[in-house]
Amino acid sequence: AEGNGSVKTPRPLPLLLAAAAAFAFATGLAICSQSFLRPDSCAPTALASAAVNFSGAVGSLLACALRCTRTDWCAAMLSDDSDCELIDSMLFYESWIGQGADCPDGLYEKHQGNEWLAFSSCEQKDVTHNASCGRAMDRNTNRVFYDGSCTHTNTSAHNWWRASLPQRAYIDHVVLYNRLQSSAAYRPNNFTISLDGAVFASYFEPRSFSVKYFGCNRVGQTVQVDQHFSDILTLCEVIAYGRWFP
Secondary structure: OOOOOOOOOOOOOOHHHHHHHHHHHHHHHHHHOOOEEOOOOOOHHHHHOOEEOOOOOOHHHHHHHHHHHOOOOEEEEEEOOOOEEEEEHHHHHHHHHOOOOOOOOOEEEEOOOOEEEOOOEEEEOOOOOOOOHHHHHOOOOOOOHHHOOOOOOOOEOOOEEEEEEEEEEEEEEEEEEOOOOOOOOOOOOEEEEEEOOEEEEEEEOOOOOOEEEEEEEEEEEEEEEEEOOOEOOOOOEEEEEEEEOO
């Protein structure tokens, strides 16, 4: 009893919170096999951060995670108290990773079992400035040519770069990192990408790009980039994401 004569009764647990907790317990198993990564920044190295366990989450965060898990094309989610935005792979790579900016709060990447598949050998049509093919498979995504992590060929028709995995693998997608300097960034704007000789992607645009995502969804071993006009071919990194066969 209070001094003013009123009586305070215990407040019940809000129904929404109780329902959300029950929902989390009942559906926890549904996302145990689907982990998410919350990177501190959108640099590729940060995407290897620890997975976030959603089995104890309640409310909008859990609901958003479940939506992303159950949506095949969802590669990441952007969640806050009132909104849930599902993000496909192209938008994730090109809007955040490609810009090199910090990830916004509430951005989570869905771990789909794909990994960065390491190439074991490479070739390119020719080499200038000692910028050999290995610079595009050195796991260094630095896009400044003079820092020593981008390839460079002579000016000629049909320049190409190719690299092979140590064995055949499932390749979900390939990501190309372009040279940063604006005077040279236009160079890869008329090219195709093939896997074991079969073209799976092309880019024929007048504008340059920073980082570009190309879906593959095939099994193979050798990735090749073919330029279809006469100029220098420069690549700062070519990454194949996918899964090794057991």
